[in-house]
Structure formats: structure tokens, C-alpha cells
Amino acid sequence: MANMIMASSKHVITTIVVSSSFPSTPKLQKTPQLSLPKIPTLKSISLLTLTSLSFAPPSVAAEIEKAALFDFNLTLPIMMAQFLLLMFALDKVYFSPLGKFMDQRDAAIKEKLSGVKDTSEEVKQLEEQANAIMRAARAEISAALNKMKKETQVEVEQKLGEGRKRVEAELQEALANLENQKEETIKSLDSQIAALSQDIVKKVLPL
């Protein structure tokens, strides 16, 4: 609507410029009133304000520029094309390479983290293996120890037995000897007793 009013006022002004010599202010004021039909008050006021606002100072040429806020032209498709080109260029230069780099870095970090977790499991496994080996070794040792103990015990008993036997044998011998001696002594005593009793008899009985 602003454009329409501007356009209509522009039309009015160009007719003024064509029809008369350029601005002597009072004359311009008269002509708008002459050429305009009867219109309601508000519209006439707005028309006059817009006319006056668009009235260029005398130094500017007769061409009047519309204020163009909603001015669609070739700029629109050009901006679309520029944006699409920018998107592809930025993707090739920034989004894709940096994005890929960041993803790779994240994946590498995750892998390292999970790798660390796996190594701790490996360490536990190795520990258990070590413990198992230790236990086996200890079992072996104790078994060997027991075996050794048993063997030495057997040996010891053997020797003990032998020693006892010897001792017994000697005892028997000694006993036998003693008995022999006793018998010999008794025999010798017997003979001495006999001699002694003869002597006694001789001595006791007077002749």
C-alpha cells in the first residue's frame, strides 16, 4: 500500500513537473488541490504528507526514489545459489574433515579405554596362573617331602630293628655266658665245697 501511495503521488508530482516550471513553493501547493478529485480527509492528509516527504530538495533531480523495503529482484536467487555454494564449500573444508577427525579421535580414545580394561583382565588371568603354579609346586614339594620322610622312617626302623636284634643277641650271649659262668662257678664251688667239707671233717673230728 505504501508503494501504491508512493506510485500515485509520484504520478501527481511528475505531472506537476511536466506542466510547470520547477519549484516555486506556493504554486506547487495550489496545483495538487486543483488536480485532485474530492477525497476523504484522512486520505488527503496522508497523501499530502507523503507528497511532502517525497519532495526532494531543489538540488536533486526530478526523479524520485521509492523507499524500497520489500524489493524482490534477482538478488534472491543469487543469494540462494551463494548459500548452496557456501554449504558445499564449508562441508568440504570444515564439516567433513574436522568431523571425521573428531570421530576418529573419539573412537581411538574409546578403544584405548576398553583396551586398558582388557589388560587388567589379562593381568588377573596371569595372576591366577601364577597362583596355580605356586600351589602345584607346593603340593609337589610336600609330596616329595612326605615321601622322603617315609623312606627315611623305614630306613630308621630297619636300623633300629637291626640294632635291637644285635643287642638282643648280645644279651642272649651275655646271659648264656653268665649262665655258663654260674654253672662253672657252681661246679667249682661244688668241688671246693667238697674239699672244704673234707677239711672241716678232718679238723673237727679228732683223730
Added chain:
Amino acid sequence: MNGISCSINALNGLYDISGVEVGQHFYWQIGGFQVHAQVLITSWVVIAILLGSAVIAVRNPQTIPTAGQNFFEYVLEFIRDVSKTQIGEEYGPWVPFIGTMFLFIFVSNWSGALLPWKIIQLPHGELAAPTNDINTTVALALLTSVAYFYAGLSKKGLGYFSKYIQPTPILLPINILEDFTKPLSLSFRLFGNILADELVVVVLVSLVPSVVPIPVMFLGLFTSGIQALIFATLAAAYIGESMEGHH
């Protein structure tokens, strides 16, 4: 009559004082068409900033990132997060689109607010953020529309159009209307915010001494950043909505 002459003279005087140029464009002719050259020039600068900084910062990615690489990684993670939240698991292919949308709008808005464009005098009109032009914002909004249609159609085929009669066929006109209001609201939200912020700052600067516009400039930086985020998030939300499965 005399009253009118007085008022016209006064208005002439004001026209001389105020340097606010609204809707004045620097026109180039390409073929039979006109373009707003100031928008193209500033958009080329924005594109150069984006591509240049990205190339320099991401040149040799290190496992332990440098400051620049870290910043760009942060931005990429942020964009991925926005896309993933709105679109869901299949967000991967859409990251460049959403990311470019966000970065382009953000850098455009902040370049309009921060870079000293006034140094370069144009024959007509002035340089400012490329997003203060209706052509830019409507272009971005139309691209978003195309994107979510493409997303829906490529995922569901012609079954995509069944969404118009869900949950009940009574809502069919509203659903069709939505396809027009979505790009309209996107474009006008961004256009209005950026243009209005620029106007407020320019008017304040031309009327009031130097310290007063500064809080408004900070507000402008804040809201323009938010607008970039909103545009990108809504674009992702529309794409996600088109791609989502059956309820």
C-alpha cells in the same frame, strides 16, 4: 495553505538533518534484472570470512587441539548437538545445511553490527548486514522449506503427504497453511529483527551523544546471535518433523 507550506519547509529541514536511509539500495544491472549490490558485496565478505577462517583453523588437525581448532570443534559440536536434538538419529547428512545456516546468519548479523562498513561509501545506499534485506531472508527461508520437503519426501516417498491429514482430516487447511506460514515467519522474524536493530542504532547514533547507543548495540549483538540460533533450530525442527516416524 500557508500552514501546509510551513510544514513542508519544516519537513524539508528534517530530511536534510536525518541521515537515515531506509530502503535505499545500490543497484546493479545483471542481464535484464536488478540486484541489490550492497547485499551481494557484504555477503561476499561474510563468505570470505567463513571460508578463510575455517581453512586456516582446520588445516592440520592435532589430537590435542590448538586454540583455533578447539573453537571450531566447539562450534561443530554445538551444531551437531542442535541437529541431533531436533532431527534425531539420522542427523548426520543435515549437519552441513544447519551448520551453514547458523554460521552464515550469525556472521552476517555480527558483521553488520561490528564491522566498520561506513568507511566504504557507496554511490547510493549503504553497506550493512546482508540479512537486513528481504531477499536474503526469504532466500534462506525458501531453502529451509525445500530442505524439509526434500527430507520428508526422500524418507517417506509419497506417504509424506499423509501428514496433511493427521491427526484428523479436518486440520487439512491448517496443515496446508503451515507450509506457507513456516517460511514466512522464518524470513520475517530474521528480517524484522536485523533491520529494526540497525535502524534503532542508526537513529540513536544520529540523535544522541556517543555513550547512549552502546547498550542498544550490545542488545543488538545478543539478539542477532539468538536469531541465528533460532533460525537454525527451527530449520532443524522442521526437517525433523518431516522425517519423524508414525506416532
